[in-house]
Structures are given as C-alpha cells and as structure tokens.
Amino acid sequence: MNTYWKLLIWLVAGILLTFAAFYLIGGKNDHWTSLNAAGLVTIVFIFILLGFTLRSPFTMKTRVSTWIIAILVIVVGALGWRGMENLSKYQRRTLMEIHGVIIKGIIQSEIYTPFQKVLREYYGQTGKKKETIGQVFQRLFPLGKVGENIHDVHVVSPDSDDSLRVVVTALSDNEIAVTGFHCYSPGKKKEFKNYNGRYGRVQAKGVLTEKGVRYESEN
Amino acid sequence: MNQKIDSANPKVSEFTPEFLRWITTTTFGAILLVLIPRWSYAQTLSQFFILPPPVQAAGRTIAIGLSEFSGHTPMLSGIELFNMLATLIVFYIFGPVLWLFSWRVLHQFKAAGTPITKIMNVWSILFIIGGALTLRTGFNEVTNMVMNRIVSAQLYAAQDVQRTKDQLIGDLITISNEAYDYYILPKSLNGGNKSYEGFCIPLSQENNDHGQLMIVDTQPQKIMFLAISSKNNLNTILVSLSSTGQVSEWKFSGEYN
Numbered sequence: 001m002n003t004y005w006k007l008l009i010w011l012v013a014g015i016l017l018t019f020a021a022f023y024l025i026g027g028k029n030d031h032w033t034s035l036n037a038a039g040l041v042t043i044v045f046i047f048i049l050l051g052f053t054l055r056s057p058f059t060m061k062t063r064v065s066t067w068i069i070a071i072l073v074i075v076v077g078a079l080g081w082r083g084m085e086n087l088s089k090y091q092r093r094t095l096m097e098i099h100g101v102i103i104k105g106i107i108q109s110e111i112y113t114p115f116q117k118v119l120r121e122y123y124g125q126t127g128k129k130k131e132t133i134g135q136v137f138q139r140l141f142p143l144g145k146v147g148e149n150i151h152d153v154h155v156v157s158p159d160s161d162d163s164l165r166v167v168v169t170a171l172s173d174n175e176i177a178v179t180g181f182h183c184y185s186p187g188k189k190k191e192f193k194n195y196n197g198r199y200g201r202v203q204a205k206g207v208l209t210e211k212g213v214r215y216e217s218e219n
Numbered sequence: 220m221n222q223k224i225d226s227a228n229p230k231v232s233e234f235t236p237e238f239l240r241w242i243t244t245t246t247f248g249a250i251l252l253v254l255i256p257r258w259s260y261a262q263t264l265s266q267f268f269i270l271p272p273p274v275q276a277a278g279r280t281i282a283i284g285l286s287e288f289s290g291h292t293p294m295l296s297g298i299e300l301f302n303m304l305a306t307l308i309v310f311y312i313f314g315p316v317l318w319l320f321s322w323r324v325l326h327q328f329k330a331a332g333t334p335i336t337k338i339m340n341v342w343s344i345l346f347i348i349g350g351a352l353t354l355r356t357g358f359n360e361v362t363n364m365v366m367n368r369i370v371s372a373q374l375y376a377a378q379d380v381q382r383t384k385d386q387l388i389g390d391l392i393t394i395s396n397e398a399y400d401y402y403i404l405p406k407s408l409n410g411g412n413k414s415y416e417g418f419c420i421p422l423s424q425e426n427n428d429h430g431q432l433m434i435v436d437t438q439p440q441k442i443m444f445l446a447i448s449s450k451n452n453l454n455t456i457l458v459s460l461s462s463t464g465q466v467s468e469w470k471f472s473g474e475y476n
Contacts, residue, residue, distance in 0.1 A: 007320045007345075014312035022304045031295055035276050035303055042311045053319040057330035073357045080364030081273040087371050088277035092284030094378055099288050101385045105392055112396045116464055119403050163290055184290045211408055212400040215393075 010049065017041050032085055039081060043074055099185050103164065103202045104217065107180035110151050110166045111206035114141060115176070115213045122210075132173035133210060144168050150178065167195060169205075176208045179218075187219030194219070237329065240343055244318075244350030248358070271359050272307045275299075310356040317349025380454070380474045386429040387446040391458050392466065394420055394432055398442055399464040415442040415460070448473075 018038045025037035050070055054063045118137045125131065137144060144150045151166040163183040170177035179195045181203040190200040200219070207214040270278070283293035321342045328339055401418045404410020411417055415437050425432055429449060436443040440462040448454035454473035460466055 003324055007316070010316050010320060011313065014316055015308050018308055018312055019304065022300075022307075031276050031279055031300060031303065034300065035272055035307070038304060038307055039272070039311075042307065045312065046315055049315060049319055053323040055323075057326060058323075073360055076364045077357075077360035080360055080367050083364065083367035083371060084273040084277045085280075087367060087374065088280035090378075091281050091374070092287070095281075095284040095288045097382070098385070101389060105389055108389075108392060108396065112399075116396075116399055116403060119400070123403055123405060184287075212404050212410070213396070215396070 010052075014042075014045050014049075017045055032089075036081075036085070039078075043078070046070070046074065096186055100187065100202055103182045103185040104204070106164060107166070107182070107202065107204045108215065108217075110164070111178055111180050111204060111215060112213060114144075114150060115178075115206060115208040118176070118208060119212065133208060134171055134173040134176060137171070137176050137208070144171070144176075146171050151180070165196070169195075174209060178206050180204050180206070189219055192219040236343075237325065240325070240346055241350075244347050244354065247347055247351035248354030270306070271310070271356075271363060272303045274363065275303050275306065310352055310359075314349050314352025314356055317345050318353045319349070321346035321349060379450070383429050383448050383450060383454070384456070384471075384475050387448065387456050390424070390427070390429065390432055391444055391446050391456060394424060394444060395458070395460045395464075395466045397421075398444075398460055402462065402464075413462070414439040418442060420444075443468075448475075 018041055021041040022034045022038035025033060050067060054066055058066075114137075118133065118140055121140065122131070122133055122136045131139065141150055146168050149165045149167050151164050163185075164180070165183070166178050166180040168176065169179050181194050181196060182201050183196070183198070185202045186200055187202040192200055192203070194201045194203050203218045205216045205218055279295060279299060283295075286293040324342045325339065325346060328342075333339070398415060398418050401409075401411050402413060402415055404412070406412045416439055418434070418437065420432055420434060427449075431447045431449065433445050433447075434442060435445045435457070442460045444458050444460070446456045446458075451473060454475045455471075456475060457468070457470040457472075458466055459468040
C-alpha cells in the first residue's frame, strides 16, 4: 500500500475514534466527560502509533528514548489536564458556596430587620392601650399577610422577580412566623424540600414572639 | 539543502539532513508557540481554537459557574464543544501522526540509502509541520502542568482564608442580631432593657470550626465583638453594634486585611 494512503488511514482512524469517543460518551452539558473520553482514546491511539512507527530501522536507543520522552509528556499532560479539570470544578463549586453564604446572610437580615423593628416598636409603646405583636406587625407591614412575600416590599414591588422570598407563614396576635428561601442558591442538603416545593435551596425560618426573635437556618 | 552537494560530497555540509529537519521543526515549533497565540489573541475565534482543550473546557466550567451564580441555566453551545474537539484532533492526533509517520518514512529512506528526491522533500515538510504541532503540544502540556500546580496551591490557600473570613462574618452578624434582640427585650424577659450590659455570647456560639467569638467591650449603647480564626489567630475581625442595631466599624487584621 502507498505510504501516503497509510498516513491517511492513520489520520482518519485517529479523527474518527476521537470524534466517536467525544460525542458518544458524555452528555451535552457535561463537556468534561466527553473531553476526558476523547483524551483517553487519544492516549491509547498515540501509544499504538508509537508502537507502529518506532520499529526497525530505528535503533533501540532511538526507540527507548522516544518512548521515554513520549510517556513523560503524556503523564505530565494527563496530570495538567486533571489538574485543570479539578481546579475549574472547584472554582465553580466555590462560586455557588459564596452565593450560599451571601444569601444566608441576606435572609437572616431580611428576617431580623422587620422583626426587630416590630419588637422595638412593641416595647416602645407608652400609652395605656397597647397593640399586640401581630397588630404592630400589620401596622408596619400592611402587605404582610399569610402567604405574602415581605422581602423588600418597601423597596421593590411585591411582584418583583427577585429570587429571594421571605413569606409570612403564620400571623396571630402573639406570634409571627416567616420563612425565607432562595429560588436557586443551593443549601446544605439536596433532599431538603423548600417552602416553594423545590429541593435543596437555602432556607431559614424566623418566629417573632414577645420573647424575641427565634431564628433557625433550615438548609 | 543542496541535494547535489549533499549526495556528491557529504563533508561540505556539517549537518545531516535529519539534523537539519529537527532544527527546522524546532524553529517552526518555537514560531508557532510565540507568534500564533499572540496573533490569535486579536481574534476571539482563533484564540479559542488555539487554547489547549483542557484550558478551553476549564474556561467553560468557570463560565457555567458564573451563569449559575446569576441564576441562569448554563448551556454549552455545539460550536464550543466542536472547538474543543477540533483543537484536540489538530494538536493531539494530526501533529503526532504526521510527525511520527514522516519521521519513520524519512528514516527508512535514509536506512535504504535512497537519494533525496521530491517525495522525500514532501515528507520533510510533513515532518516539520507535524513536529512543530507536536512540539507545541508538548510544551503546552508541561507549562500547563507547572502553572496549574502553582495556581492551584495559591487559589486553595486564598480560598481557605476567604471561606473562614466569610463564615466568621456570618457568625458576627448572627451574634449581633441576638445581641440587639437582648437590647430591645425588657429585664423581665432576660433582656437588657435598652442596654447591652449583661449580654453574654451563648457557650454553643463561642467556639466553632471557623473560630472563636468574644465580647471585647460592652457599654449600654454599644457592644464590640471580636472574631478570631481557628486556623490563624492573627486573622481577626472586630465589629461594633450600635443602639439602633447597626453593625459597623468593621476592622480586619492579618490575612483578612
């Protein structure tokens, strides 16, 4: 067979094998699986290619030294490749961790701020006729009905598409309960069911009574 | 290369044709390494194509992370996937196949004592192209690995510091909220009745994995908290809580500064 044809066959075989590994293994949104599969096939292909090309008339010295250099470069390359994958995935994870920390802080603030405003107002009453905790809350937050989102109602409209929600879950004269959750920021447990029916998002609960604020991070 | 001189009188040339081919390959490889990336940086598509596949994939992973951070559902385009595959094929398949194959053919010609012909020149060109691509890939692999090790170590260390800092800030905000609750509540409900005096950090919150919390100053209308990192006690955060519940005067020291 003509040498050019042999070269062409090697090229086509390499391209097809890599192509197949890349597109058949791994999902559309998991590019690392596809790339790793194609990378592994490429390594195997290069080893076979080395075995095929580094035969006689090459001297043993040339063969051995080329094999050693090739193996070293492949090992170093594989380490760098894996390192790049781990580092980028770590950075992706860290971004969401940072998001979670920020959101938890905001939820805590969004629960404490209105509750402490109510509590301060409640204990600041001087007249004979005193309002209950629930009445103070309703006076200060007229939109704060059960099932309503009170997050930043004084800044943005209640119909805002903000991903953070602080929903009133219970309202009586002596107790107000709210649940704060985020629409996409992941919490600690993936299996945790959020107030809005989704799973694994950041959520916290706050209860206001005469005794103060009881805050609990649920996920 | 002068064919007539080479074949008629080898002593005229100091270098063998194979050595010259290696030198040419190395030169072209160096040109590819230095010039093409610079030229390509001016053009987004070329830049993307010229980056090694794991670097492209890492870039996409971080871009996906940023999309998730903004609440968007990340999608990888077919062109981006194809770019990764195309770069892999050009540098990891095309380069080594051309280089090793042409090297073998040229070596066979040499071993057989075949005189230099046009065909051999074609194989020489293929050898140079394949060698340059392979050399560039090999160089990229080594530099990537070295850079990756350095960047990873620095990033993990910096992230570790930032993580404990964020956690301590969270702890300080929590304790500040509880302190302000105490400030508002009347004495009959174990509160401070509009004073921070008498407030204590609950034992369960004094120490945790991130560090230690303590009160450094208590006045009726102001309280100051100090958080010390459990990993390095020089890393501290000092904060003040006013009578309006305002957390302010954040002071960071050590690596938190």
